Amino acid sequence: MKKLLIIIVAAVSLFSGCKKDDGSIFSKSPDERINDALTAYQTQLSGATNGWKGLIYPKSGGIYTFYFKFNSSNRVQMLSSFDSASAVTMKESSYRLKAVQQPSLLFDTYSYLHVLADPNPDVSGGPVGAGLQSDFEYYFDSSSADTINLVGRFNGSKAVLVKATQAEATAFASGQLANGLLINKIQTYYKRLTIGSTSVDFYFDPLTRSIKWTDVNGNLMDSTRMSDYFLILGGIGFTRPITVGNQKISQITNLSFSTTSQSISATANNVAATIAEVIVPLKVDLNAPSRWWNYAAATDDYWYSIDGFHVNGVEDAYGVNKLISSGGLPYYFLIYYPRYSTTNDLFAPVFLDEAANSLVVDYGSAPRIPTFTADGRVLFRELGMYGAYPTTGGANASRQLLYNSSGFYLVQTSGSTYDMVSSRDGKSWITWYSSK
Numbered sequence: 001m002k003k004l005l006i007i008i009v010a011a012v013s014l015f016s017g018c019k020k021d022d023g024s025i026f027s028k029s030p031d032e033r034i035n036d037a038l039t040a041y042q043t044q045l046s047g048a049t050n051g052w053k054g055l056i057y058p059k060s061g062g063i064y065t066f067y068f069k070f071n072s073s074n075r076v077q078m079l080s081s082f083d084s085a086s087a088v089t090m091k092e093s094s095y096r097l098k099a100v101q102q103p104s105l106l107f108d109t110y111s112y113l114h115v116l117a118d119p120n121p122d123v124s125g126g127p128v129g130a131g132l133q134s135d136f137e138y139y140f141d142s143s144s145a146d147t148i149n150l151v152g153r154f155n156g157s158k159a160v161l162v163k164a165t166q167a168e169a170t171a172f173a174s175g176q177l178a179n180g181l182l183i184n185k186i187q188t189y190y191k192r193l194t195i196g197s198t199s200v201d202f203y204f205d206p207l208t209r210s211i212k213w214t215d216v217n218g219n220l221m222d223s224t225r226m227s228d229y230f231l232i233l234g235g236i237g238f239t240r241p242i243t244v245g246n247q248k249i250s251q252i253t254n255l256s257f258s259t260t261s262q263s264i265s266a267t268a269n270n271v272a273a274t275i276a277e278v279i280v281p282l283k284v285d286l287n288a289p290s291r292w293w294n295y296a297a298a299t300d301d302y303w304y305s306i307d308g309f310h311v312n313g314v315e316d317a318y319g320v321n322k323l324i325s326s327g328g329l330p331y332y333f334l335i336y337y338p339r340y341s342t343t344n345d346l347f348a349p350v351f352l353d354e355a356a357n358s359l360v361v362d363y364g365s366a367p368r369i370p371t372f373t374a375d376g377r378v379l380f381r382e383l384g385m386y387g388a389y390p391t392t393g394g395a396n397a398s399r400q401l402l403y404n405s406s407g408f409y410l411v412q413t414s415g416s417t418y419d420m421v422s423s424r425d426g427k428s429w430i431t432w433y434s435s436k
Contacts, residue, residue, distance in 0.1 A: 034099045041105070041140060042097050044148070045070040050169035051077075052148075055230065057158040058116055059133035060126060062209035063230035063239070066112065067172040068161065070095065079177055080112035081231035087178035102139040105150060111136070117155075125207050125315070132207075133157065171233045180231035182257045182264055183275065187313045188426035189411075189419065192278040193252075195268055198245035201281050203411075204229070212413075213242055216282050220413050235266065244268070279426035281409070288410035289378035292418045293370060296434065297338035303418075303432035304333040304350075308398055311428045318394035325351040325362040326388075332359060334398065336432065344368055344383045347402055349395050363387030365399050371407075377423050379407040401428060 045052070054066035065081040076095045080086040093111035098104055107113050116134035118124040124131035135152025138159055142149045150159040164172070171177075183191065183204060190201040193213075203212045203220060211229045212220045219225075227240035235253035242249040247269055254267040255275075263276040296303055311317035323331040329351035340346035348364030364386040371379040380402050390396050406424035413419055416434035 034103065037103045037140075038097045038099065041103060041143075041148075042072070044143070045105075046072040048163050050164040050166050051172070052161040053164050053168060054162075055160045056113070056116065056134060059152075059155040059157050060130075060208070061228075062132065062207070063228055064116060064134075064209070065177060065231045067164070067169075067177065069169075076107070076111075078112050079172055080115070081177055081180065082112060082115055084178050084181050086112050086115070087181060087231070088175040090173075100137075100139070100153065104137060104139045104153065106138075107136040135159075168233065176233045177231055179234045179255045180236040182255045183236065184313060185257050186262070186264065186275060186277055188277040188279060189421045189429050190278045190281050190426065192276050192282075193242075193244065193268070193273060194276070195244050195247065195249075195271055195273045198247075199282065200242065200244050201278060202275075211238065211242075214281065214283060218283065219285065220411055277426065279423065281411075284376040284409060285412065286374070286376040288412050288418070289370075289376065289408070290372045291412070292410045292420075292432070293338050293372075293378070295416075296336075299436065300339070301434060301436050302335045302337035302346075304335050304435055305430050305432055306333050307431075308334050308394070309401055309428055309430045311401075313427075317428075318397040320349060320394045320398060323349050323351075323394055325360060327360075327362070329353055329360055329362070334430075335361075339369075340366070345370070346386070347380075347399065348386070349398075361386070363389045363395075365389060365402070367402070373407065376409055377407040378410060378420075379405075 048070070051067060051069035054068055056064045056066060058064070067079040069077040074094055074096050075092055077090050077092045079088070079090055091112055093107060093109040095105065095107050098106055113134070113136045116124060117131045117136055119129045119131050121128055126132040133155045135155050135157045137153040138150035139153055140148065141151045146163045148161040150161070152159070184206060190203060192199050192201050200213045200215045209229055211227050213225050214220055227238045227242065229236050229238050232251060232253070235251055235255050237251040238249070249268045252266050252268050252273065256265050258265065263274055266273045266275060295301070307316040308320035309317055320334060321331055332350045332352040335346065335348055335350055337346035344366040346364050347367055348361050351360045351362055353360050365382055366384045366386060367380045368383045373379065382403055389399065401422070404422065404424055406422065408420045409423050411419040411421060418432045420430050420432060422428040
């Protein structure tokens with residue numbers, strides 16, 4: 001017992017001997033340290049003579065390229081790869097640095113960054129109320145002399161800023177960021193990249209900034225043939241290299257569009273390349289049309305589409321999202337219902353009765369059971385109608401396109417989604433989702 005007491009006393013003595021005085025281990029207060037950090041970031045941002053290259057990663061997906069030029073008076077000029085206007089038109093707005101739990105960079109007046117987060121789908125292209133789930137307030141995650149990593153304070157979107165060189169600043173100012181958007185001038189569903197004698201077909205999704213590619217041996221469900229893309233000066237870069245024959249392509253540059261041939265000349269791996277319209281893909285999935293129809297027919301299911309047909313580069317080309325039923329109910333989606341009856345299917349807009357929490361079909365078209373051709377197309381023919389189908393407007397335009405005499409190819413993009421692409425010109429398509 002005595003021995004134990006001696007050990008305890010010795011331990012207390014040791015602790016007392018190691019105890020420091022009451023002075024702080026920091027020479028400055030927390031507020032002073034935060035202010036010093038903000039000042040350092042302010043100096044770093046505004047001190048970059050040639051500005052900053054930026055990549056923004058919205059939470060919903062996609063990668064957007066920006067150029068920022070900060071000054072010491074809390075003003076910032078920027079360009080954005082969002083569209084052809086924002087890629088060439090420098091926009092000035094304000095910013096500030098503030099301690100909001102962490103040192104943060106706030107873009108506090110409307111800018112190109114706010115476009116990505118805009119809750120209006122007509123602005124951002126994203127869902128109502130959410131936009132692309134991007135941010136315009138970021139906290140500093142880490143930094144070095146030439147790179148700053150940021151994290152969005154609301155959606156957690158990522159942003160990376162890298163100091164631009166003089167040559168890059170000049171290229172941004174001359175509009176070279178817009179060159180990659182020339183890809184949108186090729187309006188067919190598939191775009192064909194040819195390098196030498198080897199070709200692959202691309203499918204670009206401009207909203208998610210994703211790309212899928214296929215050749216004579218592949219299909220769009222092969223996960224090894226999927227990548228994100230982003231705009232670089234003069235062209236397009238890929239997060240996963242694209243395989244063209246035995247070549248790996250990480251970027252396509254020097255894009256130039258010809259109105260005469262409706263094609264793009266470009267450079268890939270320092271070799272001349274072309275990107276052209278294509279109606280019939282390199283590989284047609286011959287069984288996709290019947291597989292699409294049977295999938296729903298066998299389970300008494302239907303296919304639905306939110307935005308209806310994409311036509312000549314325009315999403316929701318016929319404005320189905322603005323349809324109103326005869327009773328004033330708002331549009332909800334389009335449906336294609338195989339085996340709606342024993343002799344026919346159903347194609348119709350569906351409206352939402354919010355009061356009764358139910359879906360309403362005000363009118364519809366009755367396609368015959370479709371014909372599936374040996375070359376991989378589906379043909380629709382009308383048997384009759386349900387109710388008073390409009391003779392004008394978006395519903396009628398959609399109906400007219402469905403019954404075009406050339407029919408459609410079906411492209412399976414997942415286990416329960418298909419794109420139905422016009423075989424007439426390849427410039428019209430609709431995305432179908434399974435309801436189950």
